[in-house]
Amino acid sequence: MGRALRFSGRVAIVTGAGSGIGRACALRFAAEGARVAVVDLNEASAAETAALIGGTALAVTADVSQEEEVRAAVAATIEAYGRLDVLHSNAAVLSRSVYGRDLDLVDMDVAVWDRTMEVNLRGAMLFIKHTVPLMTAGGAIVLTSSVSGLLGDTDHAAYGSAKAALMSLTRYTATMYGSRGIRCNSVAPGLVLTDIARAVMTPGRLAEKAAERVLPDACEPEDVAALVTFLASGEARCITGQTIVIDGGTTAHRPEHAIRQANGAS
Ligand SMILES: NC(=O)c1ccc[n+]([C@@H]2O[C@H](COP(=O)([O-])OP(=O)(O)OC[C@H]3O[C@@H](n4cnc5c(N)ncnc54)[C@H](O)[C@@H]3O)[C@@H](O)[C@H]2O)c1
Incomplete structure (x- = not known):
C-alpha cells in the first residue's frame, strides 16, 4: 500500500488551516486520502485552503478560543463526514496587536497575555475536549x-x-486517553x-536564523506537514506523549556554534 493512502477513509480537522503550516498540513492530509475540515478564524483563507484541496474539503470559520464555536466546528465536521480520526490543533494568534505586543514582561498588557x-x-x-469523545482506537492528535x-x-x-504548556497538555492527553488507543503528540x-x-523577515534576521541552525536550509511548511502527517498516521502507532522538534538543528547545539557562525568561522 502506498504512502498516498495513509489517511484513506479518515477524517481530519486542522485548525489555523487558512495559511502557512496549517494549510500545508491540510493539503498533505487531503493528498493522502483524508477528508479535511479546514478551520480558521479567517473565513476567506479557510475557503481558499478548501478550494485548493478541492471537492471533499469543508471550510469552517471559528475562533478556536470560543467553546461554542469549537463545538459547532466539530459538529459541522461530523455532519459532513460522519466520523473523526485526526485532530491537528495548530492555530495561534500571531497578529501585530497580540504577538507583536508580547514584548517585555514588565510592560505586559494583561489582555495580550490572556488572548x-x-x-x-x-x-x-x-x-481535544470536543473531539476525543468522537474518536475510536487509532485516533490521533497533533x-x-x-x-x-x-x-x-x-x-x-x-x-x-x-507553547510550553502545549507540550504538557500533549503528555496529559496522551496519558488520559492512551488506554483507548488514542495518541497525542506535538x-x-x-x-x-x-x-x-x-x-x-529582513535579510539580516534571516541571516541570524541561518547562523542558529546547523543545517543550511530553513524549514518549509511542507517539512512540518511531513512530520505532522507521520505522527497522525498508523506509522507512528507506538509514539505518544512526545514533542518532536523540527528546527534544522537550531536547538541541537551549544550557543557557541551560532556565535562562531555569526563571526564567519566554520
Ligand atoms: N512559522 C513559524 O516560523 C513557526 C515556528 C514555530 C511554530 N509555529 C506555529 O505554527 C502554527 C502555524 O503558524 P504559521 O506560521 O503557519 O502562521 P499563520 O499566521 O500563517 O497561520 C496561523 C493561522 O491561524 C489562524 N488563527 C489565528 N487565530 C485564530 C483563532 N482564534 N481561531 C482560529 N484560527 C486562528 C490565522 O487566521 C492563520 O490562518 C502556529 O501555532 C505557530 O505558533 C510557526
Missing part, C-alpha cells in the same frame, strides 16, 4: 507547539509559555518559511 493563552492554549484544550516553548528569549514570553518547529515569515 495569547486563550487562543494558543485554551483553543487546543477545547478541540498539537503545534514551538521551540519558543523550550528556550527563553528577550520577547514573546506569553507565546513561549503557551511538533515544535523553529523558523518555518511560510509566506508571511518570508514577507516580514
Whole structure:
C-alpha cells in the first residue's frame, strides 16, 4: 500500500488551516486520502485552503478560543463526514496587536497575555475536549507547539509559555486517553518559511536564523506537514506523549556554534 493512502477513509480537522503550516498540513492530509475540515478564524483563507484541496474539503470559520464555536466546528465536521480520526490543533494568534505586543514582561498588557493563552492554549484544550469523545482506537492528535516553548528569549514570553504548556497538555492527553488507543503528540518547529515569515523577515534576521541552525536550509511548511502527517498516521502507532522538534538543528547545539557562525568561522 502506498504512502498516498495513509489517511484513506479518515477524517481530519486542522485548525489555523487558512495559511502557512496549517494549510500545508491540510493539503498533505487531503493528498493522502483524508477528508479535511479546514478551520480558521479567517473565513476567506479557510475557503481558499478548501478550494485548493478541492471537492471533499469543508471550510469552517471559528475562533478556536470560543467553546461554542469549537463545538459547532466539530459538529459541522461530523455532519459532513460522519466520523473523526485526526485532530491537528495548530492555530495561534500571531497578529501585530497580540504577538507583536508580547514584548517585555514588565510592560505586559494583561489582555495580550490572556488572548495569547486563550487562543494558543485554551483553543487546543477545547478541540481535544470536543473531539476525543468522537474518536475510536487509532485516533490521533497533533498539537503545534514551538521551540519558543523550550528556550527563553528577550520577547514573546506569553507565546513561549503557551507553547510550553502545549507540550504538557500533549503528555496529559496522551496519558488520559492512551488506554483507548488514542495518541497525542506535538511538533515544535523553529523558523518555518511560510509566506508571511518570508514577507516580514529582513535579510539580516534571516541571516541570524541561518547562523542558529546547523543545517543550511530553513524549514518549509511542507517539512512540518511531513512530520505532522507521520505522527497522525498508523506509522507512528507506538509514539505518544512526545514533542518532536523540527528546527534544522537550531536547538541541537551549544550557543557557541551560532556565535562562531555569526563571526564567519566554520
Ligand atoms: N512559522 C513559524 O516560523 C513557526 C515556528 C514555530 C511554530 N509555529 C506555529 O505554527 C502554527 C502555524 O503558524 P504559521 O506560521 O503557519 O502562521 P499563520 O499566521 O500563517 O497561520 C496561523 C493561522 O491561524 C489562524 N488563527 C489565528 N487565530 C485564530 C483563532 N482564534 N481561531 C482560529 N484560527 C486562528 C490565522 O487566521 C492563520 O490562518 C502556529 O501555532 C505557530 O505558533 C510557526
